Amino acid sequence: MNSPSQQPHAFTGRVFIGTSLDGFIARPDGDLEWLNVRAEHAGDTGYDAFMAGIDTIVMGRNTYEKTLTFGFWPYEGLRVLVLSTHLSTDDANITVAPTLPVLLRELHAGGASNVYVDGGQLVQTFLREGLIHQLTITTAPVLLGQGIPLFGPLDRDVELTLSSSRALGGGFVQSTYAVN
Numbered sequence: 001m002n003s004p005s006q007q008p009h010a011f012t013g014r015v016f017i018g019t020s021l022d023g024f025i026a027r028p029d030g031d032l033e034w035l036n037v038r039a040e041h042a043g044d045t046g047y048d049a050f051m052a053g054i055d056t057i058v059m060g061r062n063t064y065e066k067t068l069t070f071g072f073w074p075y076e077g078l079r080v081l082v083l084s085t086h087l088s089t090d091d092a093n094i095t096v097a098p099t100l101p102v103l104l105r106e107l108h109a110g111g112a113s114n115v116y117v118d119g120g121q122l123v124q125t126f127l128r129e130g131l132i133h134q135l136t137i138t139t140a141p142v143l144l145g146q147g148i149p150l151f152g153p154l155d156r157d158v159e160l161t162l163s164s165s166r167a168l169g170g171g172f173v174q175s176t177y178a179v180n
Contacts, residue, residue: 010108010111010112010113011056011107011108011112011113011114011115012113012114012115012133012134013115013117013126013131013132013133013134014050014054014114014115014116014117014132014133014134014135014136015116015117015118015123015132015134015135015136015137016047016050016116016118016136016138017118017123017136017137017138017150018035018039018137018138018139018140019137019138019139019140019150020034020035020139020140020142020143020144020147021139021140021141021142021143022143022144022145023149023150023151024144024146024147024148024149024150025120025147025148025149025150026066026120026147026148027144027146027147027148028146028147028148030062030066030148032066034140034142034144035140038140038141038142038170038172039140040170041169041170041171041172042138042168042169042170042172043168043169043170044168045138045168045172045174046136046174050116050136051116053114054078054114054115054116055078055079055112055113055114055115056078056079056080056081056107056110056112056113056114056115056116057075057078057079057080057081057115057116057118058080058081058082058083058103058107058115058116058117058118058122058126059080059081059082059083059117059118059119059122060082060083060084060119060120060121060122061082061083061084061086061087062119062120062121063118063119063120063122064080064082064084064087064094064119073093079093079095079110079112080093080094080095081094081095081096081097081103081106081107082094082095082096082097083097083098083099083100083103083122083125084096084097084098085098085099100125100129117131117132120148120149120150120152121152123150123151124150124151124152127151127154127158127179128154128155132179133178133179134163134176134177134178134179135160135176135177135179136174136175136176136177137150137174137175137176137177138168138172138173138174139172139173139174139175140171140172141170141171141172158179159179159180160177160178160179160180161177161178161180162175162176162177163176163177163178164176
């Protein structure tokens with residue numbers, strides 16, 4: 001049986017995420033305040049331009065639940081799929097997929113083209129499966145020492161090509177990589 005990564009995919013998987021200098025996307029409890037208090041100094045990160053090219057968002061349950069705490073829904077008008085075996089929602093704008101193969105079928109059935117992959121565990125899963133094509137990582141000038149890592153164990157090297165890198169305000173650095 002073929003793994004999900006061995007199936008043909010019509011979509012481009014993209015990541016746009018902030019990390020601490022030591023590679024954490026959140027504190028161990030999911031807190032993002034360390035990033036939020038610094039982000040205003042970064043200036044234009046290109047997020048709006050990035051989102052203008054996205055037609056579908058996929059995220060894990062933890063990221064979905066964290067997004068619900070923002071007090072507003074930032075993905076109005078976009079198709080959102082959540083990978084979770086435990087989540088149930090009556091929100092008609094959200095599709096919950098219990099497994100990666102089901103999620104991939106939903107992406108194909110919905111005609112996904114440019115997919116924003118959000119959430120540490122889901123980014124790791126998509127990387128392992130060869131489903132990420134571009135990584136944009138904005139690094140905050142802070143060391144957390146512990147937290148939720150952006151990257152985890154891989155069964156092989158993932159070769160990257162630097163597409164661009166730029167200094168933002170407040171000591172932030174943003175780098176975009178193509179996944180080879």
